[in-house]
Amino acid sequence: MGGRTGFRDNPADRLVTMPEGLPELTLGWEVIRWAVKYLKQPNGPHAGRRWEFVDSQVRFILWWYALDESGRWLYTHGVRRLAKGSGKSPFAALLALAELTAPVRLADFDPQVPGGCVGKPVQMPLVQIAATAESQTENTMRMVRALAPKGSRIVADFGLDPGKTQYYRQPEGQLAVMTSSSAAAEGGEASCIVADETEHWLPGNGGPEFAATLADNLAKSGSRMLETCNAWKPEKGSVAEASYNAWLLQEEGRTRAEDRILYDARVAPPDTDMADEASLMRALDWVYGDCWWVDRRFIANRIWQGTSSPDDSERKYLNRPTEAKDAWLKAAQWSACADPSVELADGEQVALAADLSKSRDATAIILCRVSDGHLFTWDVWEPPLDPDEAEHWEVPRRELDARVAQAFERFDIVAFYAEPGPLLSYVDLWGERYGDRVCMRAHPKNPVRFDMRSTQDGRAHPAVLRRFTDAAMSLHDAIVNGDVTHDGDPRLHRHMVNARRWPNNYGTGIGKSSRHSSAKVDAAVTAVIARLARTEYLALPESRRRKAPTSRKVVVFRGRGGRARAARARRR
Incomplete structure (x- = not known):
């Protein structure tokens, strides 16, 4: 099914x-x-x-x-x-x-x-x-x-x-x-x-x-x-x-x-290029719709003036809110990669990732299909909006464990990376339960444990941080270039646009705007880890990878500018 x-x-x-x-x-x-x-x-x-x-x-x-x-x-x-x-x-x-x-x-x-x-x-x-x-x-x-x-x-x-x-x-x-x-x-x-x-x-x-x-x-x-x-x-x-x-x-x-x-x-399409006349005029015609009194050419010339700020033009004339200066992505870039029509068939090979929290932050599970890198949001748990309820809320651990089990029942999980946070006992349990079923190991001692805070003083482990940072930069480039697709889940969207650039010794990772920010980014972190798990699985020698089904299917993916094209791809 x-x-x-x-x-x-x-x-x-x-x-x-x-x-x-x-x-x-x-x-x-x-x-x-x-x-x-x-x-x-x-x-x-x-x-x-x-x-x-x-x-x-x-x-x-x-x-x-x-x-x-x-x-x-x-x-x-x-x-x-x-x-x-x-x-x-x-x-x-x-x-x-x-x-x-x-x-x-x-x-x-x-x-x-x-x-x-x-x-x-x-x-x-x-x-x-x-x-x-x-x-x-x-x-x-x-x-x-x-x-x-x-x-x-x-x-x-x-x-x-x-x-x-x-x-x-x-x-x-x-x-x-x-x-x-x-x-x-x-x-x-x-x-x-x-x-x-x-x-x-x-x-x-x-x-x-x-x-x-x-x-x-x-x-x-x-x-x-x-x-x-x-x-x-x-x-x-x-x-x-x-x-x-x-x-x-x-x-x-x-x-x-x-x-x-x-x-x-009425919002301009996410692939609008304000420097391209045809693209901009199409966007203005769309945004202004039946406002016959608006001279689109006059607006375009205002946008192209050297004194005009691109961010101001995007807000005022394309009706798109702009992002913070340290935002990891523009919302339009992520939206251009959305393709919710893509289905994930039972038995397909996927990399599974989880970012765990106990109470104050969100917990997310993301799947990344091996054949094309499409990202699927399996589940996200977020604290309630009401502050009093949030104070006593904890992630439903039995439900979390059950959702992981359901993923293993439905799909061929070739890699499972879980950032444990305060739920290390669950990651250890999953390592024992599923370690023999994955091909790629996240950690030498526990095939599931992807621990970015594994040193005693709580600082990020250098080797893990390097892997995560490389994966974050790779995913960012793929999004900007339109070389990745996702299911359009609003929770993942929200976390992606909440993410901020976090420079470190190895490049630019992602994180919250501040430690105490209520804007969640956990699903975005999980998406990066899921892509990393897929990348590291594909880097294994062919002898250590599982053979994928040989059936054929149509895979929908997006190229630069958000244009969708269909290509027949053989699942390896």
Whole structure:
């Protein structure tokens, strides 16, 4: 029996993050009818005409206002992370005005109307456009004023009193700017919050604390927050990055929260080459999609200017967050090597690797197929996200032992390297149990033990460190050149992009950004060890290697630039 070991879909690799299709129940059509009736295009070549949505905006509105059969929101938090110039501010202003005046709360279900829902306006709406500084709200607030100027139909019909930083609606409705320095932030009961430019909400300006306060306020009333942002700078601790990580956890099924995040991003393909005109123009066409107002050629010329930073261009125009300066890999490089369609058949020859931990770190098992070096994530155990639960958590050792046994039952394990950490007794047990079944020995005394901390003072053993460092540099080069493939597992992806370069006497290895970092890298370390085990097995004399099955199969692998090609390969 053959099978796949990895996830079918890594959310970090998605180039479009919105749900597929359209929701069955939604108040979105009410918002669209309201906007077409009351709003006019404020600027650009269509200035003064009736507001027209593009398809991507319609899809977001329909999903943002989607309901379940009990009338509860499907999504309680939204994020629109789009490339610079995609129209985030006008759209955010539109939704803010909709929350102030439009029928955006459920009055009744009606299967005869589009979306199956009839809406009613919010009673005593309090709509806040929030940022850490008032200047960050200016783009959105400027569009609010442009969409609802004095003398306009929307102002007259709803009795609005326009101001520079706030609008009043009789009798007690309000749309206003809110900053982290405002005394009203604590305890307010907003009906909707638009969090503007959250890539700039940083610990240094109180951004995360402000976001937490707003979230607490919303929780009291069951109301919602919509973020707008560009891709963030790495490791700055921005709210935008935290929201993205929360969405990843949601999509991986690693959170218990029932409330869900609607995340809207269009991301350039990972093989985009900004120096190649054709590649860049394809990427810009993809990222900007139906944003007809964006001149792609103008953006390309801005990217190619000598004063433009490649990292800034990647964040602003390709909508890709960039990596830390000491990152081992770029996320795009790893994503370009993903091929989750590859299957690992029972009985195939593989090298098995494990990196063990007892509690605070993760424990991982990775398989590396001998025939082509494809990496499969067999299992990963990570501490719970809740700090109190994590404090008492330990890796499930019986489950760990059982997963190793299952690998030996299903596959022809030619090498098994395990970095023991605090679980040396298990590595000794595996050495006794499986030592006669492997061809390549990790250690002269124990064929399984690959101990990078084998000296009494805890420092890395020089010979083992050299082998690991060589393997890390070799795998890095293979990833950059597109000469390795993997199953696209989101846990391995996360650990790979968390890994940092660790120079040593033998070259550049990998490790955590700091000893106390909560960002796990254990699966990345395990992948390096698995590739090393395969390499050392293949270096054995042919007489010491096991004969592989002679059947033929199609192996899918990727070349430079992430392009997949299929080649018929004979398993030796």
